[in-house]
Amino acid sequence: MDWEVPLFDLELTESERAAVLAVIDSGWLTAGPKTAEFEEAFAAKVGSTHAIAVSSGTAALHLSCLVAGLGRGDEAVVPSLSFVATANAVLYTGARPVFADTAGNNDLTISARDIARRITGRTKAIIVMHYGGYPCDMESVQALADRHGLVLIEDAAHVPGGSLGGRMLGTFGHFGAFSFFSNKNITTGEGGMIVTDDDEAAGLLRRLRSHGMTQATWDRHRGHAFSYDVLDLGFNYRTSEMAAALGLAQLARLEEFNSARERLTRRYREALARLDGIEACFLTPRGTPAYHIMPAMLDEGISRETFMSKMREASVQTSIHYPPIHEFSYYRSALGQTTGLPVTEDVGAREVTLPLFPSMTDSQFTKVVETIARVLDAGRASREERGA
Numbered sequence: 023m024d025w026e027v028p029l030f031d032l033e034l035t036e037s038e039r040a041a042v043l044a045v046i047d048s049g050w051l052t053a054g055p056k057t058a059e060f061e062e063a064f065a066a067k068v069g070s071t072h073a074i075a076v077s078s079g080t081a082a083l084h085l086s087c088l089v090a091g092l093g094r095g096d097e098a099v100v101p102s103l104s105f106v107a108t109a110n111a112v113l114y115t116g117a118r119p120v121f122a123d124t125a126g127n128n129d130l131t132i133s134a135r136d137i138a139r140r141i142t143g144r145t146k147a148i149i150v151m152h153y154g155g156y157p158c159d160m161e162s163v164q165a166l167a168d169r170h171g172l173v174l175i176e177d178a179a180h181v182p183g184g185s186l187g188g189r190m191l192g193t194f195g196h197f198g199a200f201s202f203f204s205n206k207n208i209t210t211g212e213g214g215m216i217v218t219d220d221d222e223a224a225g226l227l228r229r230l231r232s233h234g235m236t237q238a239t240w241d242r243h244r245g246h247a248f249s250y251d252v253l254d255l256g257f258n259y260r261t262s263e264m265a266a267a268l269g270l271a272q273l274a275r276l277e278e279f280n281s282a283r284e285r286l287t288r289r290y291r292e293a294l295a296r297l298d299g300i301e302a303c304f305l306t307p308r309g310t311p312a313y314h315i316m317p318a319m320l321d322e323g324i325s326r327e328t329f330m331s332k333m334r335e336a337s338v339q340t341s342i343h344y345p346p347i348h349e350f351s352y353y354r355s356a357l358g359q360t361t362g363l364p365v366t367e368d369v370g371a372r373e374v375t376l377p378l379f380p381s382m383t384d385s386q387f388t389k390v391v392e393t394i395a396r397v398l399d400a401g402r403a404s405r406e407e408r409g410a
């Protein structure tokens with residue numbers, strides 16, 4: 023569909039095009055010098071000792087869970103209000119994801135109090151996700167992880183450039199997993215990054231992303247080695263030089279992107295405050311968010327499905343973040359849990375995500391807000407007519 027206002031639109035310019043073409047001309051396409059440069063630049067940006075580039079955010083989460091030591095018989099507490107990959111990464115290791123509820127219907131991050139209730143003798147890790155680019159209550163979560171000796175992993179897919187108390191998000195945990203999927207704050211098409219300060223873990227992560235081998239192809243190309251050993255059951259989670267070049271060009275524009283997202287978010291908050299029937303989420307966020315998406319809550323009694331189809335009729339794309347993971351068919355049958363997370367279930371039923379991207383124009387913004395006002399008015403009129 024050709025939306026007048028899409029949920030998200032890419033922001034690629036000549037700098038990205040030139041960077042990718044230069045790699046093609048270089049004659050070396052798989053993980054090599056550009057990848058190393060991207061890793062160094064990313065580590066410097068977030069202030070971590072190591073950054074390990076991988077093929078996706080999901081690969082970043084999977085390797086983080088493996089190196090955290092998760093396996094059969096272990097549990098990891100995770101949010102249900104997240105993208106399914108957060109919980110899948112735990113299942114890949116043989117461990118069991120245990121879902122914790124959402125803090126509230128305006129602060130959509132994981133509830134630290136509910137995490138505490140879910141910790142058992144089998145718990146080995148906590149994975150938090152900075153929903154929509156908004157920092158979780160890391161002070162409470164970190165205290166819990168410390169008290170129980172748990173590994174802390176941040177699903178940082180929404181927060182490149184976000185910080186809390188002067189510290190970059192992704193660096194609070196033992197591992198921070200970023201995604202550069204097409205619709206994230208910065209993109210490489212497909213790609214991800216793991217950040218950590220642990221030297222030994224970093225070595226293991228590098229080996230696991232490339233079949234558990236002791237030498238990379240790039241090392242052999244440079245004549246550093248003729249053969250190699252395989253030390254672990256690894257994967258091919260490598261990235262490409264084209265992706266790394268794109269990532270470097272995008273990383274240089276991260277602040278520009280995030281401040282454009284912030285300006286639009288502030289305008290949305292003001293505009294939605296004047297409307298009845300909808301409320302912007304995160305009215306009082308912690309720290310410095312990365313403003314990844316624009317979540318809002320529709321009042322009870324308003325049909326989200328009708329709202330979203332009326333928006334679609336006006337060529338404005340909206341979305342839902344997220345259908346709760348524990349309600350998916352696969353998860354219902356794999357874990358046998360179908361309910362028990364009241365806040366998450368309420369948010370899952372009433373949340374609607376509005377268009378947000380750095381290149382959004384004034385007329386696109388106005389179109390979204392005017393359409394919301396019109397659709398909510400019409401809904402109110404028809405409910406009154408029915409005497410509801």
Ligand SMILES: *Cc1c(COP(=O)(O)O)cnc(C)c1O
Nearest residue numbers: 078079080105107179201202203
């Ligand atoms: C996008 C996303 C992922 C997965 O990243 P991919 O790069 O698409 O594998 C994981 N968690 C969250 C919260 C995401 O938004």
